[in-house]
Amino acid sequence: DTEVTQTPKHLVMGMTNKKSLKCEQHMGHRAMYWYKQKAKKPPELMFVYSYEKLSINESVPSRFSPECPNSSLLNLHLHALQPEDSALYLCASSQQLPGTGGIGSYEQYFGPGTRLTVT
């Protein structure tokens, strides 16, 4: 099973709403990622979890709050978003060697994304 799943596929929320994006993988990967992608642009890294611990936060505003409850699940909690946060949010996972800075050629497997619209 080389699948990363994401729910929901589409989400429309107001600026005062609280919502969550969910990502799941059952490949035994210990590194999981959140990316933000604007139209016709490459994905921009937001967060990286390695062995369920946050290892990279690319200076993302606090209105985005990641959570990794276990090795298979990754959530992104959203609160008080702005219209400019509208984008495709991609989750990815990859193998991770323990105790290293990420050494390995392991490619990232991506989910289908959540299309977020903030009104």
Place this chain on the structure above:
Amino acid sequence: AQTVTQSQPEMSVQEAETVTLSCTYDTSESDYYLFWYKQPPSRQMILVIRQEAYKQQNATENRFSVNFQKAAKSFSLKISDSQLGDAAMYFCAYRSPYNNNDMRFGAGTRLTVKP
């Protein structure tokens, strides 16, 4: 910091023909990993091919092959016998083995396949 450059925002190819997408990168590292990802209109990023920098042999996956020139820091993707399903956005990506899970993407090339 490593940078990845794709100088062709758009490319077009006739069905059954061959097309080459270019990618260059800048790095001071000797070991690294390069990838080509495809993102069709369905949005999902799909790995097309990968290349380890320590391998001199160019990677090949069916109709997809790369021309990896380490000294020139060039990593082009050749698609042979193009099919309508190859139409997508193609991203070149660089991954450092030393920078915790950081992967750098190029700006992308939109490939159109004409019937």
